[in-house]
Amino acid sequence: EAQVTQNPRYLITVTGKKLTVTCSQNMNHEYMSWYRQDPGLGLRQIYYSMNVEVTDKGDVPEGYKVSRKEKRNFPLILESPSPNQTSLYFCASSFIDRSAVGGANVLTFGAGSRLTVL
């Protein structure tokens, strides 16, 4: 089954304790991205990657790191989590539609990771 898998699904941690949220996709997609969702703010993009070793900042990258060493994996790293990073996080992946101006992405989302930082 084609899917994007995130782990953990739920996590409660404390301020300053480094954590990693993993994301893996089995569709051979080039493009992967991380979003956070907060009430009233919709989804905001944190980082995205267009291929292995190619990453770029989204709208809210502060406090996060990513890496793309393999095509299928795109982990999100919080080096020193703070309470304002309490949120619902989504990983998404897609093919890059080179026939469309702007490379239209039809995103496949993971189920989400709910993170609470105390």
Place this chain on the structure above:
Amino acid sequence: SQQGEEDPQALSIQEGENATMNCSYKTSINNLQWYRQNSGRGLVHLILIRSNEREKHSGRLRVTLDTSKKSSSLLITASRAADTASYFCATGGFKTIFGAGTRLFVKA
């Protein structure tokens, strides 16, 4: 930054009625997408409309795009209780930007 803004923020209708949601955006686009999210779960892609298209259909979904007004609408016909979800418009390519969403509640 939020490119798309949905209107209304929330909508409650009876099963069988049509539901219309609107999306406005600020800058020029190449395409616009609509996604659905069931409570707290991952978003699911519904439909993509390109900037040179004015209307697109998929099952009970009808999407329109007016680039002169920088707006799009999503119409769900003959709604069902299972359509209860949040609906988001999204623009952009690699930096896809989502609106805040419309929460639709369909009463059985």
